[in-house]
Amino acid sequence: MSSLPGIVAINTFREAVRDRVLYNLIFFALIMIGAAIIVGQISIGIERQVIVNLGLSAISIIGLIMAIFIGVGLVYKEIEKRTLYSLLSKPLPRWEFLTGKYVGLLITLTVNTFFMTLGLAAALFYVGRPFVRSDVSILVAIYFILLELALVTAFALFFSCFSSPMLSTLFTLGIYVAGVFAPDIRNLGDLTHNSAIQSGARAIYYVLPNFHNFNSIALAAHGDAIPLALLWQNTLYALLYVVLLLLASSAVFSRRNLK
Amino acid sequence: MSTAAIEIVGLTKDYPVGFWRKRMRRSLDSLNLQVEEGEIFGFLGPNGAGKTTTLKLLMRLIFPTAGTARILGRSIGDTRMHRDIGYLPEQPYFYDHLTARELLDYYTRFSGYPAAERRDRIARMLERVGLSSAADVQLRKFSKGMLQRVGIAQAIVHDPKVVFLDEPMSGLDPIGRREVRDIILDLKQQGRTVFFSTHILSDAEMLCDRVAVLHLGQLRGVGAPGEIVSIEVHGVEILFESREGRPLPLDLIQRATRTGQRYRIEVPEAELYPTLGQLRDCDARILSVSTVRPTLEDYFFRLVDRPKEAHAAVEVNVP
Known part of the structure; x- marks a missing residue:
């Protein structure tokens, strides 16, 4: 990875590792160990369901916390500590710097998710459940969590290009929560039988990122297959949204006066 | 060029x-x-x-x-x-x-x-x-x-x-x-x-x-x-000390800055030779004479x- 964003990405990942960001894995490991021991004793026949549910939820929540809290500081920290001053005096365009920071955090989240997936597999192994073909849906659910994290990180990065970490956190959290309930907003509009409200609700539904579609934890927990079409749809949707957000971030950041 | x-x-x-x-x-x-x-x-x-x-x-x-x-x-x-x-x-x-x-x-x-x-x-x-x-x-x-x-x-x-x-x-x-x-x-x-x-x-x-x-x-x-x-010379600085038993002229002592036994006086360029003459008359020891130019x-x-x-x-x- 010798492109300019690649150089920045590697440094961002190295910073996360040295700042002990991956220590959260210990917390995840404790959850999985505790769950495996307790579930093994109190659940009969549904150990897999409980462990998968708990494991995937923990992977998602820990990932979200990391994506938001590290994401909002990606640019802000560099400006605040003035590390960006010497960096931008190098032949590095601002948009490539932003892309590098984004990719760096994405690598961190992917590595983190990989180790948590291993933890989940170990917990399933502990409760004595053999791996079966339908477990592929667990991997697909984890892939969707990664797509969701990629989108959340892009939002956090976008907001951090023009606002403080606290506001960026609030904005990103707000977008995430609204995005999770996006289909409910549309359904709420449909219930009113008022065409203006229905149009407004649909507009909001289409503008908000649809995080609801990335959640397939329940399907994976029950061992149900996840449709292939959803895999493509979610991948393209996330990719498009991330590209748009990175373009918007670059447009804002390229004009920003540093303190 | x-x-x-x-x-x-x-x-x-x-x-x-x-x-x-x-x-x-x-x-x-x-x-x-x-x-x-x-x-x-x-x-x-x-x-x-x-x-x-x-x-x-x-x-x-x-x-x-x-x-x-x-x-x-x-x-x-x-x-x-x-x-x-x-x-x-x-x-x-x-x-x-x-x-x-x-x-x-x-x-x-x-x-x-x-x-x-x-x-x-x-x-x-x-x-x-x-x-x-x-x-x-x-x-x-x-x-x-x-x-x-x-x-x-x-x-x-x-x-x-x-x-x-x-x-x-x-x-x-x-x-x-x-x-x-x-x-x-x-x-x-x-x-x-x-x-x-x-x-x-x-x-x-x-x-x-x-x-x-x-x-x-x-x-x-x-x-x-x-x-x-080097645009202009502000004046001349003279560093001197008296010899034992030979008092210095009062007007020079009043204008000079004393450090230990030594005196430092800054005079306009035009007054350099008359001042040196005064010092010679009282047998003062001249330690240095230097021009004073404005610094950066x-x-x-x-x-x-x-x-x-x-x-x-x-x-x-x-x-």
Whole structure:
């Protein structure tokens, strides 16, 4: 990875590792160990369901916390500590710097998710459940969590290009929560039988990122297959949204006066 | 004829101030400046004069309200041009999770050097700034002076043609300051252009081919330190002491400053010989006679004390 964003990405990942960001894995490991021991004793026949549910939820929540809290500081920290001053005096365009920071955090989240997936597999192994073909849906659910994290990180990065970490956190959290309930907003509009409200609700539904579609934890927990079409749809949707957000971030950041 | 390394034309920067950010405060006012290739150019001015603003504008860390600038004949908006420049920010701070060697490696990667060349360059540079023994220590354990040395190293490790240094002596002890002066002189010998801001006037006087004085965002004067300080002779300083049993004239004692047994008196050039005659008559021992010329510091204070409207009148040599 010798492109300019690649150089920045590697440094961002190295910073996360040295700042002990991956220590959260210990917390995840404790959850999985505790769950495996307790579930093994109190659940009969549904150990897999409980462990998968708990494991995937923990992977998602820990990932979200990391994506938001590290994401909002990606640019802000560099400006605040003035590390960006010497960096931008190098032949590095601002948009490539932003892309590098984004990719760096994405690598961190992917590595983190990989180790948590291993933890989940170990917990399933502990409760004595053999791996079966339908477990592929667990991997697909984890892939969707990664797509969701990629989108959340892009939002956090976008907001951090023009606002403080606290506001960026609030904005990103707000977008995430609204995005999770996006289909409910549309359904709420449909219930009113008022065409203006229905149009407004649909507009909001289409503008908000649809995080609801990335959640397939329940399907994976029950061992149900996840449709292939959803895999493509979610991948393209996330990719498009991330590209748009990175373009918007670059447009804002390229004009920003540093303190 | 040498070409301009830096050309600044009408560079202006306004900052919004106040709660509603509707009022504007001018930080830099129509700066026109040209720095030739191979020059060491000093950028002087008190705090808040606009020195750092100018450097940030040249680095595109902030954007001008009006005006343009070119470095090595290319627009400052052209990031490819940044291969040929180096920049030390004021009070630099770097990624503290990295060691000095890792930081320099990170930065030189942007210049596209292969790994082996990077390794050699970095080792040489760390040696040059006196950080070889701390090369593999994380920067979070570095003192302010050590960070300043790392900052200088990262500004020149990729062999830039033009080097911008914002207060390069800041935070350094006398040995460090001398080393930085040597580095700046070495860069000049290699044909590099050095543009540095400072408030340490003796450094500027010692190093610079030309200096510019900035005050309240306005350029107050540009010229060679030699030209500036040799314009006029202020007077003559005589250092003397009395011999035992031979009292000194009362009027001289009253005008002189006494340190131990020695007296120092500053007289106008026209009064030199009459004063020496008085001292000869009382058999005083003359220790030294030297002319008093204005220093760059005097020039600096004269410029910054003048009202804004009068600044054009004191320019010595505007290129």
